[in-house]
Amino acid sequence: MARTHSTATRTRNELDYGDLRVLMSVMTGDEKHSEAATSTLDVVWTLYDRVLRVDPDRLEDPDRDRFFLSKGHGPMAYYAVLAAKGFIDPAILAGFSTAESPLGHHPDRRRIPGVEISSGSLGQGLALGIGSALALGLSCSAGRVFVLMGDGELDEGSNHEAIAVAGRLGIGRLTAVVIDNQSSTLGWPGGIASRFAVEGWATRVVDGRNHDEIEHALTTTHIDGPLAVVAEVGRKR
């Protein structure tokens, strides 16, 4: 598959997908990770490896793509990808959540290069993404905005304000990725994608472990409105 959007240059001694679990082990001390701890791993990796136009050497490039980790908890996979892609030094992973470390259990944009938003309280990221996307439009930037959320996070009502606003304002440069690991307390009868579709979003549902499926969905053309990609992980297929 053509990787037209990848900015990954292999000259930086980048680590590869196979290295991510080792990097995560440095933070967690576990050899084997639970499904929940790695629920975002394949989506975040595919974004940074194949989709996002971002470069650790051009963190302030106004035309870069923005990745907002709205679901800020369980950020080990995110930190591992940032380390693998050269945004942070893999050596700092070992200090994860210690007093001297910039890496906490929820990411802080003011302390970590390449982290676009500080998150942790669920339901903040999508509205931030709308504001960022509106700004990029006003500035005629080439940048796009990708917001990663969780199906449990969707329980927060603030998301439903934001889903309606993004759909109704037709924000084409915005993509929401919802990691669906069935963690919503009361569930989403009819499916998560339908909540976005009814508000005018284009929607795709993919296997959240299949990189080709994730990439294909995230690069779907959606000029007139936002795109929601539901990435299912841990589902009994």
Next chain:
Amino acid sequence: MSETMRDRFTNVATDLLLADKKAVVVLAALGASSFTDAPSTVRSRIIDVGIREQAMIGVAGGLALEGFRPIVMSYTPFLVERPFEQIKLSLTHQGVHATLVSIGGSWDASTEGRTHQAPEDVAVMSTLPGWTIHVPGTSDEAEQALRLAHDSATSHYIRLSGDQNAASAHAQPGVITILRRGSDHGMTVLAVGPVADAVLEAVEGTDATVLYTNVPRPIDADGLRASVVGSEIVVVEPYLVGSSVPPVAAALSDRPMRIRAIGVTNPELAHYGTPRELRAAHGLDADGLRAALEHGIAQIAS
């Protein structure tokens, strides 16, 4: 009656949109109709998200992340209280800034009742680091505050009100001015924003000194220290009583002074009528202030 603060806000915000391509107004339905006559060149920077205040602040935060300067306006409780966590996290915690402008305050929405009143706003906003809180006393002061806020690189909360003093302060926002000089032994009264005229009326015939500020936080500590007289200072604040005492106490912490506050003691006061009548029911018209000043006992919120 001079131009209302709310009308002045619309005019000045439109001016700022015209003059600064990074200016953006974010609304949640309320106030959108007042911008319908805005020039077409600025329409794309007036964003109405509908009645969704969490989204309103979040969208403002996203715009600010990209270098825009959001001006966000709504009714006091729907601007400050309902989306308070978004103000804390989607603005302050992100390290980005905005100008938040509220209307309604403590008693302007007198017939609407408690749901549309937020005398707690100054206290609540005072819990967040780095915010400058403006309580302008006239439309001219409101304009000054909005322009100063927009040109700054920090966060500002501007509390507009229906009440206005007859004259504006002859100073930049926040600079403490002396409205009335009493004797060296009389009390000092610090009037915040639009209660200044009622304070001046209430102290007629006394030897009180009256100071004025339209920025209760951060307080002009040097100005306060230079102009306070006597051994007692009374803060008169048109919102929850005591909200502005901490910065005043800190500014005067090395002096043996008694500090009192007069403000809204009962936000649940069930009372309709005109704003003037509701303000009087809160005891913050000239008659109420005169009684409270003479009473000499500190108030606390009930």
